[in-house]
Amino acid sequence: MTGTDNILSARGVRKTYGSFVALNSVDFDLPKGERHALIGPNGAGKSTLVACIAGQLPGVEGSILFKGHEVARLMPAELAKRGIGRTFQISRAFLQMTVLENLTSAHIISAGRWASLSKSLLAEATDKAGAMLATVGLSDRAQTKVADMSLGDRKRLEFGMALACDPDLLLLDEPTAGMSIKERHYLMDLVAQRVDETGKTLLFVEHDIDVVLKIAQRVTVMVRGSILATGAPTEIAANEQVQAVYLGGHH
Amino acid sequence: MSRSLRMTPARWAALGAAIIAIELANRVGGPGMSLVLAEMLILALFASSLNLLMSYGHMVSFGHSAFFGLGAYGFTLMVTKAGLPVEAALVFGPLAAALGGLVFGALCVRLTEIYFAMLTLACAQITFTVLFQWYDFTGGDTGITGFMDARFGLSEANFATLTLVVLGVCLAAMARIINSPLGMSIRSVGQDRWRAEALGLAPRRVQLVAFVIAAFFAGIAGTLFAVSQGSAFPDYAGLGFTLDALIMVVIGGLHSFWSGVIGAVIFTQLRHWAPLFTDHWELALGIILLVIVIALPHGVASVAGKLARMLGLEGRK
Numbered sequence: 001m002t003g004t005d006n007i008l009s010a011r012g013v014r015k016t017y018g019s020f021v022a023l024n025s026v027d028f029d030l031p032k033g034e035r036h037a038l039i040g041p042n043g044a045g046k047s048t049l050v051a052c053i054a055g056q057l058p059g060v061e062g063s064i065l066f067k068g069h070e071v072a073r074l075m076p077a078e079l080a081k082r083g084i085g086r087t088f089q090i091s092r093a094f095l096q097m098t099v100l101e102n103l104t105s106a107h108i109i110s111a112g113r114w115a116s117l118s119k120s121l122l123a124e125a126t127d128k129a130g131a132m133l134a135t136v137g138l139s140d141r142a143q144t145k146v147a148d149m150s151l152g153d154r155k156r157l158e159f160g161m162a163l164a165c166d167p168d169l170l171l172l173d174e175p176t177a178g179m180s181i182k183e184r185h186y187l188m189d190l191v192a193q194r195v196d197e198t199g200k201t202l203l204f205v206e207h208d209i210d211v212v213l214k215i216a217q218r219v220t221v222m223v224r225g226s227i228l229a230t231g232a233p234t235e236i237a238a239n240e241q242v243q244a245v246y247l248g249g250h251h
Numbered sequence: 252m253s254r255s256l257r258m259t260p261a262r263w264a265a266l267g268a269a270i271i272a273i274e275l276a277n278r279v280g281g282p283g284m285s286l287v288l289a290e291m292l293i294l295a296l297f298a299s300s301l302n303l304l305m306s307y308g309h310m311v312s313f314g315h316s317a318f319f320g321l322g323a324y325g326f327t328l329m330v331t332k333a334g335l336p337v338e339a340a341l342v343f344g345p346l347a348a349a350l351g352g353l354v355f356g357a358l359c360v361r362l363t364e365i366y367f368a369m370l371t372l373a374c375a376q377i378t379f380t381v382l383f384q385w386y387d388f389t390g391g392d393t394g395i396t397g398f399m400d401a402r403f404g405l406s407e408a409n410f411a412t413l414t415l416v417v418l419g420v421c422l423a424a425m426a427r428i429i430n431s432p433l434g435m436s437i438r439s440v441g442q443d444r445w446r447a448e449a450l451g452l453a454p455r456r457v458q459l460v461a462f463v464i465a466a467f468f469a470g471i472a473g474t475l476f477a478v479s480q481g482s483a484f485p486d487y488a489g490l491g492f493t494l495d496a497l498i499m500v501v502i503g504g505l506h507s508f509w510s511g512v513i514g515a516v517i518f519t520q521l522r523h524w525a526p527l528f529t530d531h532w533e534l535a536l537g538i539i540l541l542v543i544v545i546a547l548p549h550g551v552a553s554v555a556g557k558l559a560r561m562l563g564l565e566g567r568k
Contacts, residue, residue, distance in 0.1 A: 054449060056445070056448070056449070075448075075453070076445075076448040076449055077448050077451050077452055077453045077454075080448070080449055080450055080451035081451050085449070085450075086449050088445070088446070088449075092443050092445055092446040092449075093443075093446065094438070094439055094442040094443055094446065095442060095443070096438075096442055096506065097438060097439075097442065101435065101438075104435060105435045105436070105438070105439045105450070106450050108432040108435055108436065109436065109439070109447070109450040109451050109452050110450065110451060112451070113432055114432060114433065114435075114436035114452055114457060115432075115433050115436065115457075115460060116431065116432040116433060117427070117428065117431040117432070117433055118431070118432065119430075119431065121432050122430070122431060122432050122435070125432065161446075161450065162449075164450075165450055165451060
């Protein structure tokens with residue numbers, strides 16, 4: 001059902017690559033303010049669904065309503081302006097720029113003034129970037145080039161860049177991949193805190209089930225391009241089908 | 252590295268010393284030296300405009316000479332066809348180049364990487380062919396000559412000083428653009444268009460703006476070149492100028508603001524003085540290029556930085 005309190009509502013979303021069906025007619029609702037995890041084995045279509053929502057894939061069939069408006073055919077930049085922010089499975093921070101420059105750039109773009117020559121805007125964005133550095137715990141890395149940083153730090157930076165755009169819906173694709181357990185919990189606690197404080201909605205793809213159980217209010221399990229189950233973390237953990245997928249031979 | 256350009260006191264000092272050295276050579280070296288210097292400074296501007304595209308926008312163009320040529324012809328045709336005074340026609344060179352950049356750019360930014368480069372090459376070849384074959388309008392391969400005194404009639408030395416000033420103003424303008432929100436946007440799209448898009452940038456629009464800016468500055472260089480020669484030829488839009496500028500940027504070193512200037516200094520000086528010592532100066536250039544690409548992948552500009560750090564003039568970053 002499409003309630004008015006759903007920030008996102010997808011119907012019959014389908015994406016194919018040649019004869020391979022990456023997403024097979026997915027229906028998916030996301031209530032506003034919810035922290036929602038997407039889990040499932042590799043190749044289940046989790047990242048594809050995230051990319052569809054963010055508008056980054058051509059040829060997506062079906063309907064995606066965001067804040068009540070059809071967005072399935074919009075370009076990523078337009079979706080970003082409407083309030084969808086994301087991070088990528090493989091870090092896509094600007095490698096040859098410093099951490100501070102990455103965040104400054106994110107602030108400038110989210111202000112919608114990318115073509116400005118204003119020095120005061122640059123100074124303002126740099127100040128905001130400095131504050132965001134502290135938020136994501138990278139203050140001591142301000143002048144470090146991203147290419148010289150660990151994967152974990154890059155993920156934190158990317159989260160900061162997504163936050164800089166102040167999105168209503170935050171899409172995090174494997175935000176903790178490549179991190180130590182300690183780093184994972186540190187980042188995801190931070191994510192949950194920021195999401196709740198600012199009233200955002202969170203959709204994240206995650207493989208670490210401990211993190212999922214701790215952070216997510218609801219969980220959707222995907223298998224081979226379809227949704228297998230959606231529910232509270234405890235329900236999902238107890239679901240026999242889900243257990244079969246994760247423990248039994250998933251084919 | 253391709254970080255935003257910061258001028259430290261040491262860098263200002265180096266820049267001041269370079270300006271003084273060039274002007275000194277200009278004044279004591281005689282007319283021959285002044286002509287070489289003027290050409291060097293014009294090519295430094297042209298290569299810097301390409302460098303803006305390559306080092307900051309990460310867009311490799313094989314057709315940048317189109318805008319050099321459009322600058323020269325935009326200016327020249329305004330004198331010969333529209334009958335404008337030479338001084339007034341000057342502004343139409345860069346404008347023609349920027350307009351060309353807008354048209355070609357809109358086409359080229361639809362593709363990326365090597366396909367982008369190939370489209371720019373095609374656009375430059377079209378420009379060259381039109382200039383080369385449209386005899387009634389452009390004079391074809393005989394070019395346009397005799398419409399003005401070369402260098403406005405300035406002495407060789409004074410004209411070289413003028414080009415030095417123009418180069419300085421243009422470089423300052425480019426630095427201002429790079430150190431601005433727009434510059435950040437151009438660098439962002441250059442480094443990861445997916446990330447930039449997810450943040451809310453339309454990559455093609457940003458690339459088009461970068462392309463037009465680069466074309467505009469290339470147009471200034473082309474106009475200056477036409478003034479220095481007192482003529483315009485289709486070759487100005489030919490592959491030769493594009494290749495020269497590409498070589499200069501690579502010699503100077505990608506990801507540095509100064510690579511166009513440094514590359515132009517080395518390239519033009521070699522081209523003028525090496526033939527005095529060898530009949531095979533192109534071979535010498537090839538070998539130098541080979542050594543630089545293998546031994547100094549970040550170009551000569553990186554050596555200056557290393558040297559400064561070794562001497563303790565700049566801290567490690």
